[in-house]
Amino acid sequence: MHLSIMGSTGSVGRSAISVIEHANASPDDSTFTIEALTANRDVDTLARQAVTHGAKLAVIADASLYARLKEQLAGTDIEVAAGADAVAEAAARPVDRVLAAIVGIAGLQSTYAALNAGNSVALANKESMVCAGPLLKRVAREKDVSIVPTDSEHNAMFQVMERSQDVERLVLTASGGPFLNTPLNELHGVTPDQACEHPRWSMGRKISVDSATFMNKALELIEAAYLFDMPEACIDVLVHPQSIIHSLVAYRDGSVLAQLGSPDMKTPIAHALSWPHRRLPTDVDRLSLADLGRLEFAEVDAQRFPSIDLARHTLRQGTGATIVLNAANEMAVSAFLEGRCRFTEISRTVSRALEADIHASFSARGEPDIDAIAALDQEARRLSEALIAQPGERTRSHA
Numbered sequence: 001m002h003l004s005i006m007g008s009t010g011s012v013g014r015s016a017i018s019v020i021e022h023a024n025a026s027p028d029d030s031t032f033t034i035e036a037l038t039a040n041r042d043v044d045t046l047a048r049q050a051v052t053h054g055a056k057l058a059v060i061a062d063a064s065l066y067a068r069l070k071e072q073l074a075g076t077d078i079e080v081a082a083g084a085d086a087v088a089e090a091a092a093r094p095v096d097r098v099l100a101a102i103v104g105i106a107g108l109q110s111t112y113a114a115l116n117a118g119n120s121v122a123l124a125n126k127e128s129m130v131c132a133g134p135l136l137k138r139v140a141r142e143k144d145v146s147i148v149p150t151d152s153e154h155n156a157m158f159q160v161m162e163r164s165q166d167v168e169r170l171v172l173t174a175s176g177g178p179f180l181n182t183p184l185n186e187l188h189g190v191t192p193d194q195a196c197e198h199p200r201w202s203m204g205r206k207i208s209v210d211s212a213t214f215m216n217k218a219l220e221l222i223e224a225a226y227l228f229d230m231p232e233a234c235i236d237v238l239v240h241p242q243s244i245i246h247s248l249v250a251y252r253d254g255s256v257l258a259q260l261g262s263p264d265m266k267t268p269i270a271h272a273l274s275w276p277h278r279r280l281p282t283d284v285d286r287l288s289l290a291d292l293g294r295l296e297f298a299e300v301d302a303q304r305f306p307s308i309d310l311a312r313h314t315l316r317q318g319t320g321a322t323i324v325l326n327a328a329n330e331m332a333v334s335a336f337l338e339g340r341c342r343f344t345e346i347s348r349t350v351s352r353a354l355e356a357d358i359h360a361s362f363s364a365r366g367e368p369d370i371d372a373i374a375a376l377d378q379e380a381r382r383l384s385e386a387l388i389a390q391p392g393e394r395t396r397s398h399a
Helices: 011-025 043-053 063-072 084-092 105-116 126-143 152-160 184-189 205-213 215-227 266-274 307-317 319-337 345-355 360-364 370-389
Strands: 002-006 033-039 057-060 079-082 097-100 120-123 147-149 167-174 235-239 245-251 256-260
Touching (some): 033 043, 043 063, 097 105, 126 215, 152 266, 205 215, 215 319, 307 319, 319 345
Parallel strands (some): 033 057, 097 120
């Protein structure tokens, strides 16, 4: 299989590289070849990956780092490019599948470019679906290509989804993050480092903070609604601290199917890269239910984690609201990591940005195009930055 990886130096990209290495080293399994690899700023890792795995193209999103990447790949046959447009062009190169693993709205342009060029996409960039779900699904239908869910939760649903018309409910599971049992009156003082100490998963700092606020699960709820054409009222979220059951699908006959596995992104990535063909071998830890002994579940505390209700609210309002929610969250998380706002102000900033109602006319216009989505995203970011900068409780970084 011929692949390109958008965001190869991030946590998902590195896991994908590991999956490819393991599969290529296994006898009697399909060989993966790499067309293009892209990264934001990690030149050293990108260059090393490109050489090791024989990529034809390496792209660094930060154009100021072009000369450094060019120097590191001098003497090889690997093409070098830089800038956001070059990342999108890399995604459009003909391959069997593009892994969309760029974090945040920054991944939308390349995801759209891949689908529009007729490439199947393994989607690990949930923000693309959150902000442009109807558009991306329409393009995929028109080009007759697949969007293969790659987030662990959505891939789990995808694996156990039979006849979609027989599905009654979808159930997302959440580990609860690092603050599941922290007293509410202590949340305002948590530090970025504390928020990034996830008990189960190894992720980048932005996604780790999203997990701590439950915004990651809120975005996944929106993504599931768009991916599987499911009303938000039919999507549940349960706290499951062990992170063994990754999602469940309930059917109208009363049966409930679940996908279980060790909390390791290599499993859903391997499935997404190989689907619809036979499964790839991986080196993930094998699950022992006897050793676990018990699996626990609980309802989400809406007071502690208001993000889930915010996601439901935006889905009822339309695509414009989901764009504002994502933009406001990205800005607030960035401010928190920089020490410019408190942990508890992240969800508050998102709520206040939605209350400004800048998305009302946008949602009424029907399906937006990629330029309209980008314009609303930028407007929402300006609004969110102004809200963050307003006088009130502020803290410098405690890290």
